């Protein structure tokens with residue numbers, strides 16, 4: 001088995017024409033600052049360890065608002081709705097860039113503001129399409145002035161991980177209608193690890209073990225979800241992507257061993273590693289999450305070609321040096337920024353990471369979500385784990401200092417442009433209690449799920465009222481097995497639980513459906529949800545018992561139809577195959 005390691009260099013194009021040749025707009029009062037975002041308390045387990053050393057510089061990105069506010073949303077609905085004439089007419093990288101480009105005046109105004117603070121145009125570059133500006137090498141004192149901020153070093157309790165952040169920032173009043181968000185500012189993030197149970201099984205025959213203990217393996221899943229007989233045929237075109245954050249690497253030896261035991265028909269399970277921002281990729285230091293994710297996408301979708309994105313930034317193993325004294329990388333934004341620059345992107349991408357939605361500043365969450373929308377408009381299916389905390393982990397208190405208790409939805413799973421995957425257990429299947437699900441406090445309810453969610457509310461009555469936001473995006477969308485997955489790690493069999501398990505399984509099924517579409521010369525499925533909630537809903541096994549306790553409550557219950565525990569249910573590959581969209585044009 002072999003893999004190829006490939007480094008993505010973020011080639012930033014230096015802005016020359018639009019900014020430098022533009023006439024300077026009449027300067028507004030740059031000192032009239034309005035708060036853009038501020039926490040009342042420092043999020044999570046971060047603690048300030050004071051000012052960074054004098055002379056520290058920072059790079060930050062400014063997301064500009066698009067010229068036409070609804071252009072992207074309208075396009076996603078057209079190309080992803082099986083009943084629309086434009087279904088499957090996905091956009092190219094350049095077409096999306098045009099769609100989301102800011103007004104030229106927005107660029108001029110922001111440039112004038114940066115110059116006012118002495119930032120040279122040579123330190124400002126633009127990401128593709130010009131709707132993201134990156135400002136490099138700015139003294140922290142200048143950044144504090146620009147953003148009405150107070151950048152400090154923060155450390156995550158119990159680790160040596162430090163980041164440079166501010167609990168609040170502001171922008172001149174005149175810029176608020178032009179700027180979506182600035183990062184890194186108030187996004188702290190939280191290291192999230194999958195639930196794991198270290199039941200070692202060294203020396204026991206893998207096949208015998210799984211048969212006796214009713215554990216989950218690719219054979220169980222392929223039979224349960226009805227994909228055993230399908231033979232992939234579009235390996236020249238189809239690809240599946242798996243993301244790895246926080247220093248999670250894949251062992252190719254473990255993968256090979258896993259496939260030999262659990263997919264004996266498979267050989268040479270390849271994957272391409274794309275290293276983004278010096279993740280330190282090292283196959284000799286495999287992680288639970290990374291091994292799990294790729295073992296199960298391979299277990300489901302082999303021989304579909306795989307890409308593993310090893311993403312540096314906010315890594316637990318960050319080691320400062322003199323050039324980069326602090327870890328200022330943003331994994332989601334940084335990863336997505338790299339993704340949208342690519343001409344060709346895997347048609348299906350599986351991500352088993354996330355965190356409480358309230359730990360993401362709303363502007364930041366919206367920017368990240370919009371980038372997922374851009375990938376959707378280009379025909380990419382994005383799957384995210386729904387989380388492992390039922391309706392909420394911890395004390396479920398709002399992090400605004402108010403002490404109010406409410407259910408805690410998980411981001412990016414709540415982004416309306418991703419497909420969120422919850423968990424089930426047992427055969428026949430019931431909801432897994434850990435399966436996170438609920439309702440966003442940031443994103444309103446998308447049209448595609450209105451009927452499904454209202455149907456659930458009718459069954460719910462007024463139970464839990466006040467603990468969740470009834471007007472917003474509900475998740476998960478679908479589910480799959482989440483308990484007792486067998487993986488290989490460091491040459492040993494281990495058991496893992498969590499929606500981290502469910503997500504690569506559903507991603508594998510979706511990738512097989514994309515394979516079929518491609519082999520029939522049809523467009524791939526792209527952003528899935530409009531199809532899932534309409535024609536495809538009967539292609540899922542409805543899960544109608546179990547619940548997801550949390551926040552001192554019994555949580556929501558799985559009921560007939562959609563519910564915020566198991567979504568529409570678990571996939572049946574053959575029934576989904578019969579319900580694939582067939583574009584008429």
Ligand SMILES: *[C@@H]1O[C@H](CO)[C@@H](O)[C@H](O)[C@H]1NC(C)=O
Nearest residue numbers: 118119120123136137138139
């Ligand atoms: C521009 O960037 C360079 C290198 O990152 C840095 O040395 C310089 O101080 C920056 N200039 C300004 C005005 O920020």
Ligand SMILES: *[C@@H]1O[C@H](CO)[C@@H](O)[C@H](O)[C@H]1NC(C)=O
Nearest residue numbers: 156157158159160161316317
């Ligand atoms: C933090 O760094 C110190 C000194 O380099 C080291 O001894 C300690 O083990 C580190 N702690 C963690 C949690 O990594």
Ligand SMILES: *[C@@H]1O[C@H](CO)[C@@H](O)[C@H](O)[C@H]1NC(C)=O
Nearest residue numbers: 010277313329330331334335
């Ligand atoms: C990687 O570095 C580039 C350039 O500094 C930056 O624009 C990007 O956001 C970074 N990506 C990640 C994943 O941190």
Ligand SMILES: *[C@@H]1O[C@H](CO)[C@@H](O)[C@H](O)[C@H]1NC(C)=O
Nearest residue numbers: 441442443444445469471472
């Ligand atoms: C409920 O969700 C909407 C978005 O759908 C949001 O605008 C609103 O602030 C949320 N309400 C609360 C109390 O968080």
